Amino acid sequence: MPRARHLASVPANERVTSLDERAWQRRRSPSGQTSELPTQVPRELKLRLYRAMLLSRRLDERLMALQRQGRIGFHVGHRGEEAAILGAAAALRPQDWLVPCYREFGALLYRGAPLSAYLDQMFGNDADPAHGHQMPDHFHSKAHRCLSVSAPIGTQLPHAVGIAYAARLKGKDDVALVFFGDGATSSNDFHAALNFAGVWRAPVVFACRNNGYAISLPASKQTASDGFACKAVAYGIRGEQVDGNDALAVYRATRDALEAAAAGEGPTLLELVTYRLDAHSSSDDPRFYRSDEEVAAAMAQEPIARMQRALFETGELDERADEALRNAVEAEITEALRVAEERPKPALDTLRKDVYAHTPWHLRGTT
Numbered sequence: 484m485p486r487a488r489h490l491a492s493v494p495a496n497e498r499v500t501s502l503d504e505r506a507w508q509r510r511r512s513p514s515g516q517t518s519e520l521p522t523q524v525p526r527e528l529k530l531r532l533y534r535a536m537l538l539s540r541r542l543d544e545r546l547m548a549l550q551r552q553g554r555i556g557f558h559v560g561h562r563g564e565e566a567a568i569l570g571a572a573a574a575l576r577p578q579d580w581l582v583p584c585y586r587e588f589g590a591l592l593y594r595g596a597p598l599s600a601y602l603d604q605m606f607g608n609d610a611d612p613a614h615g616h617q618m619p620d621h622f623h624s625k626a627h628r629c630l631s632v633s634a635p636i637g638t639q640l641p642h643a644v645g646i647a648y649a650a651r652l653k654g655k656d657d658v659a660l661v662f663f664g665d666g667a668t669s670s671n672d673f674h675a676a677l678n679f680a681g682v683w684r685a686p687v688v689f690a691c692r693n694n695g696y697a698i699s700l701p702a703s704k705q706t707a708s709d710g711f712a713c714k715a716v717a718y719g720i721r722g723e724q725v726d727g728n729d730a731l732a733v734y735r736a737t738r739d740a741l742e743a744a745a746a747g748e749g750p751t752l753l754e755l756v757t758y759r760l761d762a763h764s765s766s767d768d769p770r771f772y773r774s775d776e777e778v779a780a781a782m783a784q785e786p787i788a789r790m791q792r793a794l795f796e797t798g799e800l801d802e803r804a805d806e807a808l809r810n811a812v813e814a815e816i817t818e819a820l821r822v823a824e825e826r827p828k829p830a831l832d833t834l835r836k837d838v839y840a841h842t843p844w845h846l847r848g849t850t
């Protein structure tokens with residue numbers, strides 16, 4: 484595997500790179516649109532990935548509407564970042580660990596978590612795996628090796644390194660894939676995690692979703708370096724900058740990084756260059772800090788239309804099949820939302836569940 488290279492030494496017009504540079508250059512037209520998909524990715528996987536992206540997009544839109552109607556409390560979505568998140572998730576093997584930030588519910592679903600379980604958490608109903616203890620979108624799933632979302636930025640990165648290193652000590656080839664945003668690279672935990680991962684050669688893949696902003700702060704104000712992938716150099720690990728709106732480029736880069744990690748070749752930092760089309764969360768109003776023109780320009784590069792065009796071009800999907808897929812996704816979401824919203828709220832005594840071994844005095848007699 485190639486070692487990380489310093490992106491400052493790469494001409495500006497070539498800086499968005501994938502692991503197979505020449506294939507990448509062929510795929511990249513001057514408008515930045517994908518014109519040729521890698522043939523080695525099976526059609527079945529491409530269609531599964533495309534369906535998962537459609538499902539995530541529509542879920543985002545529906546959940547944001549529900550939040551505005553006061554039917555759920557909060558939502559933090561990944562509209563525009565579907566290729567970065569699902570392309571990476573598609574590369575995971577069942578034994579690998581998913582260490583999310585807070586936008587990766589699509590990755591959890593891709594791994595096989597039931598949509599109902601995610602929605603139970605969103606509504607905080609009586610089937611919520613977190614028993615109503617967490618904010619919406621703070622999901623987890625032990626069965627799918629997905630850690631719990633935690634609100635502080637960057638804290639999941641050292642956890643991922645610890646999990647990966649422990650797996651290696653136990654002689655297993657499990658790899659941890661950890662997601663975070665560009666803003667998290669300003670946290671101490673980012674630097675501690677990359678440093679230890681480099682020293683221990685821990686089998687971990689760092690997936691930085693460079694979506695342009697940390698709430699209102701542009702990525703350019705997080706760093707003076709040329710992007711984030713080059714930071715890998717300082718820690719002696721591989722770094723790759725990938726077009727994060729190209730689901731298959733993300734899939735291939737993540738798959739190669741996971742394979743290298745599982746083979747004992749150490750960690751990789753992937754910078755997935757994408758754009759956050761929506762607000763940071765349902766509590767944010769991005770009109771205060773970015774222009775409509777900027778969002779419209781990003782919309783023209785958004786990953787779902789791009790993947791659809793590419794699948795149409797190769798003949799792997801046609802308009803009728805696409806429409807059927809979209810209708811099926813819509814029906815699945817509508818039904819799952821209906822069921823989750825109709826479930827009762829948790830009983831009051833779940834307040835203490837998984838929190839205290841013994842009920843403390845001030846909560847005794849509350850239920």
Ligand SMILES: Cc1ncc(C[n+]2csc(CCOP(=O)(O)OP(=O)(O)O)c2C)c(N)n1
Nearest residue numbers: 634635636663664665666667694696697698
């Ligand atoms: C330690 C800490 N500081 C500040 C915050 C407030 N905060 C919540 S999200 C966020 C921005 C994170 O941006 P980024 O890492 O780029 O992820 P993105 O939301 O863009 O996916 C901040 C500063 C926090 N949650 N934790």
